[in-house]
Amino acid sequence: MKHAPFIAVEGPIGAGKTTLATMLAAELELPVIKEIVEENPFLDKFYQNMDDWSFQLEMFFLCNRYKQLEDTVTEYIVKGKPVISDYHIYKNLIFSERTLKGTKRDKYREIYHVLTDDLPKPDIILYIRADLDTLLARIAKRARPFEEEISKAYLQQLIEDYDDAMAQLAVREPSTTIVTIDGNKVDFVENQEDYHTIAAQLKELMK
Ligand SMILES: Nc1ncnc2c1ncn2[C@@H]1O[C@H](COP(=O)(O)OP(=O)(O)O)[C@@H](O)[C@H]1O
Numbered sequence: 001m002k003h004a005p006f007i008a009v010e011g012p013i014g015a016g017k018t019t020l021a022t023m024l025a026a027e028l029e030l031p032v033i034k035e036i037v038e039e040n041p042f043l044d045k046f047y048q049n050m051d052d053w054s055f056q057l058e059m060f061f062l063c064n065r066y067k068q069l070e071d072t073v074t075e076y077i078v079k080g081k082p083v084i085s086d087y088h089i090y091k092n093l094i095f096s097e098r099t100l101k102g103t104k105r106d107k108y109r110e111i112y113h114v115l116t117d118d119l120p121k122p123d124i125i126l127y128i129r130a131d132l133d134t135l136l137a138r139i140a141k142r143a144r145p146f147e148e149e150i151s152k153a154y155l156q157q158l159i160e161d162y163d164d165a166m167a168q169l170a171v172r173e174p175s176t177t178i179v180t181i182d183g184n185k186v187d188f189v190e191n192q193e194d195y196h197t198i199a200a201q202l203k204e205l206m207k
């Protein structure tokens with residue numbers, strides 16, 4: 001790779017993004033950017049009533065991620081330093097296209113593009129796919145009270161939305177390398193060999 005890579009770990013809720021990004025950052029001595037979850041004042045309300053709270057929630061995520069991405073650019077990317085993030089800013093659109101409707105969706109889409117179109121996109125995406133049962137088990141393991149409200153239908157829809165989004169990104173951003181990890185079979189937490197295979201693949205891509 002000609003320049004220091006900007007790496008993102010992606011996948012639906014509970015796939016293991018933060019876990020994998022943290023493990024890789026520790027091993028490769030990379031700064032890690034993690035999304036703001038616990039401090040989000042709208043998540044709890046959103047899971048109780050999606051129609052009422054989706055716009056506030058999506059805007060909160062967008063503003064936070066925009067700020068983090070701006071900081072990532074100035075602190076790392078323009079200085080030629082590699083960095084790993086536990087999300088891709090495109091995640092905003094994956095969720096908002098599902099949770100928003102009508103004019104709010106149109107307005108949000110426009111704001112998203114105004115804010116993000118000129119910002120750097122990741123060079124490498126590690127995309128963790130996992131099926132509904134795996135995600136439900138991991139969400140339960142994480143035990144965030146507000147996530148008890150997540151419906152199976154919503155989660156299943158997000159799994160499909162993620163697959164579609166990654167396929168679209170592969171076409172629209174051909175300079176981005178997408179590595180798909182089968183999160184049902186590959187267990188980078190319990191199985192050292194699985195983890196080392198992913199780490200070795202990433203090191204190779206970073207050369
Ligand atoms: N491969 C795995 N095997 C077992 N548990 C996992 C695995 N990946 C993640 N976990 C656990 O599942 C939960 C969700 O992982 P997390 O990294 O927070 O997911 P995400 O950031 O994608 O939402 C955490 O409790 C984490 O320890």
Ligand SMILES: Nc1nc2c(ncn2[C@H]2C[C@H](O)[C@@H](COP(=O)(O)O)O2)c(=O)[nH]1
Pocket residue numbers: 011012013014015017018035037043057058061091092095096099147
């Ligand atoms: N509606 C949205 N929800 C989002 C978004 N980003 C994250 N989330 C939710 C999903 C989880 O409950 C929690 C943490 O996300 P992880 O993917 O790290 O598990 O926040 C979003 O953009 N819109």
